[in-house]
Amino acid sequence: MKLHGVVWLRLGIVSSERFEVAGGEALGNKNGRCVVCGNSPTVKSHLFPRAMMLDMRTDDRPLLEASRHRTGYVERQNGIWDDRFLCKTHEDAAGGGDDYAVRLSRRMIEKSWRHPDGDAFQIDNPQPELLQRFVYGTVWRHFAAPISAPSKLRLGPYQDRIERALFNDGLFDLPIVAAITNVTGHAGRLVPMALAPYRTKLKDAWVWHFVVGYFDVMLKTDARPWPPEWRPYLADRDPLTLFQADRVDLATVPFLRELTDRVRASPYRGKQKG
Numbered sequence: 001m002k003l004h005g006v007v008w009l010r011l012g013i014v015s016s017e018r019f020e021v022a023g024g025e026a027l028g029n030k031n032g033r034c035v036v037c038g039n040s041p042t043v044k045s046h047l048f049p050r051a052m053m054l055d056m057r058t059d060d061r062p063l064l065e066a067s068r069h070r071t072g073y074v075e076r077q078n079g080i081w082d083d084r085f086l087c088k089t090h091e092d093a094a095g096g097g098d099d100y101a102v103r104l105s106r107r108m109i110e111k112s113w114r115h116p117d118g119d120a121f122q123i124d125n126p127q128p129e130l131l132q133r134f135v136y137g138t139v140w141r142h143f144a145a146p147i148s149a150p151s152k153l154r155l156g157p158y159q160d161r162i163e164r165a166l167f168n169d170g171l172f173d174l175p176i177v178a179a180i181t182n183v184t185g186h187a188g189r190l191v192p193m194a195l196a197p198y199r200t201k202l203k204d205a206w207v208w209h210f211v212v213g214y215f216d217v218m219l220k221t222d223a224r225p226w227p228p229e230w231r232p233y234l235a236d237r238d239p240l241t242l243f244q245a246d247r248v249d250l251a252t253v254p255f256l257r258e259l260t261d262r263v264r265a266s267p268y269r270g271k272q273k274g
Ligand SMILES: [Zn+2]
Pocket: 034, 035, 036, 037, 038, 039, 086, 087, 088, 089, 090
């Protein structure tokens, strides 16, 4: 099988049986309870902004989701969602930075094609708190959604801080570094992808790392300071300076290669409605 242009890579374990979740977006899921306030019904929540996932598609072929924890791949129209854990009010709060991030991401796409050899790009970031809300909300939704349960994500002592910022007017004061993805594929072009948040170490500090579209983000959940040379790239600045590391071919990155090989080699596994 030929690899489609767009691959959505996901490290978490997700069983295919869970994809056919009940409930329509308009009516909500009357059986769901909001994990923030306990109210029903709950509404559809996209773990990555739906528009960013749609922007990765260049034609009508679906996104392909692979995981290193299972064989096969899953087709999705606009990314993973769950309608069992957030009421409308708290979905709006968790996703309150999404539209802003979508606009930023679209400007990044234009810039990245205009300056293929640069190592940093500047873009206006007039409301950095909305970018911070998007980053917190993305990590938190992946953590809190029941569909992510098998991945066993834990925010530890930072859970309360992140939830206070998202839902109770707390501060968005965890350092965030935003970059442009540096992974290339066919003909040396940047490959848009989504990599679900996972915890990793960067220069001795724990961070949550995720990728969506051309956007590569690190949220630091560690008391140790960033290396000073990272300071110019902090997401609370306007304009925002987006770092781009030296480009690497997807085929040479072991864990990405493993995932794309699985997609190429494996049979179709399932799809999520909507
Ligand atoms: Zn609620």
